[in-house]
Amino acid sequence: MNRVVLKNISKSYYNQKQVLDVIDNLSLEVKEGEIVAIVGPSGTGKSTILNIIAGLVDIDNGNICVDGKIGYMFQHDLLFDWKTVYKNLFIGLEIKDKIKNTDKIKAMKLLEKYDLVDFKTSLPKELSGGMRQRVALIRTLMTNPNILLLDEPFSALDSQTRIKVSNDVYRTIKDEKLTAILVTHDIAEAITLADRIIILSKRPAKVIKEYIINFGDISPLEKRTNPLFLEYFDKIWNDIA
């Protein structure tokens, strides 16, 4: 079953000087439970694709079909620095005006799962970058999404934290059987997290190649030492270069 279908979509931005064709006739299907990584040179409109799926940006042409509830994770944690960690978790639910007791239980369970219980009443500024991004992950999960949009969510982290947090996110997606679309310019990250990688061209973005990634069921960290990893890496590197 397809969770997200984009059919022949195009999008241009206008400013006073020029028309910027960002996406040209792009089609994409994402099946339930699949993690798809979108890789491409920077400035190709990868984020625009996610914004389109999330309904935050209108398209000029084409069709979109999204079946499910969307959770969006951004490059920065975007935590509200005047709210405690715990209160930050409820921003999404607050908007819908319904915080039930079961939500509070869920929040506590997730805080436990990600080792953040001790920081429940801390302010975001007292947390490390990795912890903050985990709080942002929980905030996204609180609204029970089944489609996760990930816009370079680890790029602001240092390389060690990055691997740890991406492991967490990977486990969550697989355990909760979520569907995910990950935008990244980090080839290694795409290979270790995704089931399928889509390579985009320079602007205007078109799909130039697609790879099915098949390691079997091993963690992102284990994938890095698998011989297949280098094979995929070389191929994708050549496509982009």
Add this chain to the structure above:
Amino acid sequence: MNKELKYSKMIKKQKTTVFIVQITLLILIFSLWEILGRLKLINTFLFSYPSDIVKIFNLYLQNNEIFRHIGVSVYETILGLIIGTISGLIIAVILWWNELVAKIFDPFLVVLNALPKTALAPIIIIWVGTGIDGIVCVAISISLVLTILSAYQYFKNVSNEQILMMKSFGATKIQILFKLVIPSNIGNLINLFKINIGMSWVGVIVGEFIVSKEGIGYLIMYGSQVFKMGVVMMGVLVLGVLSFLMYEIVNIIEKVWKENRK
């Protein structure tokens, strides 16, 4: 634990030192002023001196005159401060809400901001009246434009990514305003309010200079016209104490609120 204790002790010690030096400085300045006055090294007719000012203050205290003047000025200042700040914020919200309106009014606001508002005071008083209303309007005119421009700038500086995040949760514009734009700027708005205390005082004193029967501005004006420098100095000192008190009250409110916010 021991280290923490040491650190907090150090901070405390530093605080006391700063306070003691400040008080000493104040005493020093006033003593010097008194001594120079008594020794006739400065012209007391022009400068007056502290004990003379205290004498005049006592006089005003005994017939309760001082409280009447303080009451009127404080009332005008608070009214101007609150009306100026709140209406400024409301207009800033409207500008944030509607970019077209902001674009239309931008040059007008810039000109109004560059214009010394005290130049408008005589016009305002003629239009509104010579009583408290006119003076309050002068006070409002001084804080209003600054509030609009600053608050609008604060609102516009809210992170676009955070707004996008709110939208991804399905937030409406009202929710973005009340859950993100305003709360994220509370610190800035409190600072703006503190600046407006000073602005409002300027408006009130200028208004009272122009036309009034009572108030600290009246007292200063009256003193200078009859060349009683003691009265002028007393007015200025009372003004200093009042501004300081108002500022401190806002500081305390801010502190209590910050503690409870978490």
